[in-house]
Amino acid sequence: MSDTPFGFGLPPEEPEDGDEGKKKDQESGGGQGPANPFGFGLPGAGGFGGPGADNPLAAMFGSLNPTDLGAAFQQLGQMLSYEGGPVNWDMAKQIARQTVAQGTPDGVKDASVGASERSAVQEAVRLADLWLDDATSLPSGAGTAVAWSRAEWVEATLPAWQELVDPVAERVGAAMGDVLPEEMQAMAGPLIGMMRSMGGAMFGTQIGQAVGVLAGEVVGSTDIGLPLGPSGKAALLPANVEAFGRDLSVAQDEVRLYLALREAAHQRLFTHVPWLRSHLFGAVDGYARGIKVDTAKLEDVVGQFDPQNPEQLQDALQQGMFQPEDTPEQKAALARLETALALVEGWVDAVVHAAAKPRLSSADALRETLRRRRATGGPAEQTFATLIGLELRPRRLRDASRLWASLTDARGVDGRDALWHHPDMLPTATDLDDPDGFVHREQMDFSELDKMLGEAAGKPDLRKKTDDEAAGEAENGGEAKGDGTE
Structure with missing residues (x-):
């Protein structure tokens, strides 16, 4: 459980380079006004630990000129009048865009993608798809490359x-x-509504910061093992691809191609396993439903809530207001989620390695670099820990990759990929503890699996008949009829 479930800080806003950056800033609601006039998550004036932290509104408003003051009141009105879902996603988008605009910690600014970069990405994805044809039975899932x-x-x-x-x-x-007595809820209705609006803004601010920071790290649309982008669209971020390979002794073209292999492999899986997306997102939802809110802490916040100090809710979020329930159901939900993510990432790791190993001299080094990136707090681990309090277990990824590789050796590419036909066929968390046992255990009869899949698809049983089966059919004049006669 992360101690700071939404704890990314937002550095001061800086404009993007060039007219294109200014245009994007205007479209996202940015521009000349303050990046975050109420100091949510900001150091310094009105922020945590800075001057005026006891009354951030007064501190901030006192330092603004009339134009900025008007913008601040306008944003406050928008925040309090928000009546959408539990998160103010308009604010999340604005904060994310502003976080992106000010650049990464190493000073790299965001910029529009040039024609040569687009061409390089498209060529890398095209070549990656050709290589993957030999490593998986799933056809290409990347209708476009962007x-x-x-x-x-x-x-x-x-x-x-x-x-x-x-x-x-x-x-x-x-x-x-729920923290107020029922008889008081009607009387406190306006206050509760205000708190929910403020809570939505707090969540929106923190999520926007998290997504904005993540945008400076990810190299594609599937880095965290989930289909975040549009279906069938393989995407790479050239600026982040370059940053990823900057300190490696590997040619930039090889780095781009290896990352394109991973993106294209994810796209094949998400496109041609139609139940997978809902399975993964359902596992996240199942885990989230088992989270309980620390009502004692929330009661303190409600009892002491000061509309002029919106950072109270921010503090509560950062101090860990919610905890996973310690129940068998919640533990099972966590295991399902971790296993599902590990199986996706493990399959991609095994398939990409099989495709790259014979063709790229740097395949082993790039594979290990990506594994360590995940194990030491890469995009997946940090984002899940930040947004839903979930710590991924990196060892599960290695276990899953070894399981898929063992399945390939034992049953071939088709037999391995056949497990994706239905979620009930996939390995469990227990199977990841003993990959070799899963592959070789007696009850895993792949001939019966092939028969079941053939019947489900309305196809004949393509198994090779045993001598006893063939003799029995010959003796009875053929196979049994569907009407029960022989």
């Missing part, structure tokens, strides 16, 4: 973040009305 800027990644992935985060935020929003 090169995104960080701002474009934010725009394209926000709908998926909304689906992932809303269940957790909903729990907090509902709890705000």
Whole structure:
């Protein structure tokens, strides 16, 4: 459980380079006004630990000129009048775009993608798909290949973040009305409504910061093992791809191609396993529904709530207002989610390695670099820990990759990929503890699996008949009829 479930700080806003950056800033609601006039998550004036922290509104407003003051009141009105879901996604988008605009910690700014970069990405994905044809039975899932800027990644992935985060935020929003006695809830209706609006703004601010920071790290649309972008669209971020390979002793073309292999492999899986997306997002939702809100802490917040100090709710979120329930059901939900994510990432790791190993001299080094990136707090681990309090277990990824590789050796590519036909066929968390046992255990009869799949698809049984079966059919004059006669 993360101690700071929404704890990314937002550095001071800086404009993007060039006219294109200014245009994007205007479209996202940015511009000349303050990046965050109420100091949510900001150091310094009105922020945590800075001068005026006891009354951030007064501190901030006192330092603003009349134009900025008007903008601040306008944003406050928008925040308090928000009547959408549990998260103010308009604010999340604005903060994410502003976080992207000020650049990464190493000073790299976001910029529009040039024609040469788009061409390089398209060629890398095209070649990656050709290589993957030999490593998996799943056909290409990338109808198009695109090169995104960080701002474009934010725009394209926000709908998926909304689906992932809303269940957790909903729990907090509902709890705000439950902490008061029933007879007081009607009297406190306006206050509760204001708190929910403020809570939605707090969630929106923190999620926007998290997504904005993540946009400076990810190299594609599937880095965290979930389909965040539009279906069938393989995407790479050239600026982040370059940053990823900067300190490696590997040619940039090889880095781009290896990352394109991973993106294209994810697209094959998500496109041709139609139940997988809902299975993954359902696992996140199931885990979120088991989260309980610390009502004692929330009661303190409600009892001492000061409309002039909106950072109270921010503090409560950062101090860990919600905890996973310690129940068998919640533990099972966590295991399902971790296993599902590990199986996706493990399959991609195994398939990409099989495709790259014979062709890229740097395949082993790039594979290990990506594994360590995940294990030491890469995009997946940090984002899940930040947004839903979930810590991924990196060892599960290695276990899953070994399981898929063992399945390939034992049953071939087709037999391995056949497990994706239905979620009930996939390995469990227990199977990841003993991959070799799963592959070789007696009850895993792949001939019966092939028969079942053939019947489900309305196809004949293509198994090779045993001598006893063939003799029995000959003796009876053929196979049994569907009407029960022989």
